[in-house]
Amino acid sequence: MGMFDFLFKKKREQERLKAEIEAERERKRLAEEQRIAEERERRLAENRRKEAERLARIEREKQEKNNSHPIKKNVDNILNIYDTGNIPLLQQALFELGNILNKAGAGSLIVSYPEKDKLSEVYSLYLQYDWMHDNEIREVWAENGFYCIVEYLRQVKTNQDFAVASLDLFLICTYGRDSLYSKLSEVLNKAEMHPFHSSIFSSFDYQGGGDYLISEFQHFAALFISSLVDQYPAIISPSLRNEYQTAKEDIRFSNVTVQEVRNKMFFISKIIGSILDDF
Incomplete structure (x- = not known):
């Protein structure tokens, strides 16, 4: 090699x-x-x-x-009975829950209730199927129902959940319009004189008063649920169809933003919640 x-x-x-x-x-x-x-x-x-x-x-x-939770069975029972259409039995169940919530310290039961959308439905039923016809009691029902649904709206995560819950807001504002007037007027009067809180509400709110503010909330609730109503028209009963249409088309609030409405509702709800804490 x-x-x-x-x-x-x-x-x-x-x-x-x-x-x-x-x-x-x-x-x-x-x-x-x-x-x-x-x-x-x-x-x-x-x-x-x-x-x-x-x-x-x-x-x-x-x-x-x-x-x-102490009132969960009552709340679930009321909603189940309502689905059956048995109004006398429904009123009896509402009466039984009312006996619990009328006791001293019961405000904490409302504040701590985890499913406030359901509790708001119950207060809406109180207003619809009222057998007592006592204005002061109706005011309590309307205020508590408003508090519950607004607190639920405060923490919802999706637009779908917000729309569904807005139906309860619409019902509370509709059935409880006269009963919410006093509290909302009181809030407006106090806010107008406050150096910081006065900016939460507009000059139109202060001029229009409690009834104007209720119409504002009702209008936005109607807008939020409009897509659901288009898909499922039956969710608005025939007796409320005109009220819904009028609220949705109310042009007085065309320049108000959703965030402004939320801020107003949250402010009012916080006041009602503080009252419940002390009850």
Whole structure:
């Protein structure tokens, strides 16, 4: 074998060894990347599992808390009876809940109730199927119903939930218009004299008074539910169809923004809530 062949063979051997070393390095690199990826996925899966367990635990605790609330059975019973159409039985169930809520300290039961949209429905039923015809009691029903639905609207997450809950707002403003007038007028009178709170309401609100403000809330509630009414016309009873149409088309509030309306409702709800806390 000549010197040239020997050198050429040695060079090929070196290249082969170098290629094997590079291949081994690449294999180890890929193996390490795979190990890191698998470890990352394992940790992510473990975190997802822990998060799912945490959320499930929170939901269980929430359900346990909801189910243990002193008036939950009464509220659920009233709404179930209403679905049957048995009005005398409904009024009896409303009367029984009223006996609980009329006691000293019962304001905390309203403030702490977790499903305030349902409690607002109950107050709407009080106003619709009133058997007492006592103006002062109706004012309490309307104010509490307004508080409940506004507090629910304060924490809803989706536009769909906001629209559905706005139906309860519309019903409270419609059936409780005369009964809300006194409280809303009182709030306006006090806010107008306050150096900071006066800016929450407009000059039109102050000029129009409580009835104007109720119409404003009713108008926006009607707008929020209009898409639902278009899809499911039956959610507005025939007796309220004209009221709904009039409220939706009320041009007095065309320049008022949704956030302005929310700020007004939240301010009023906070005042009612503070009264309930002291009751």
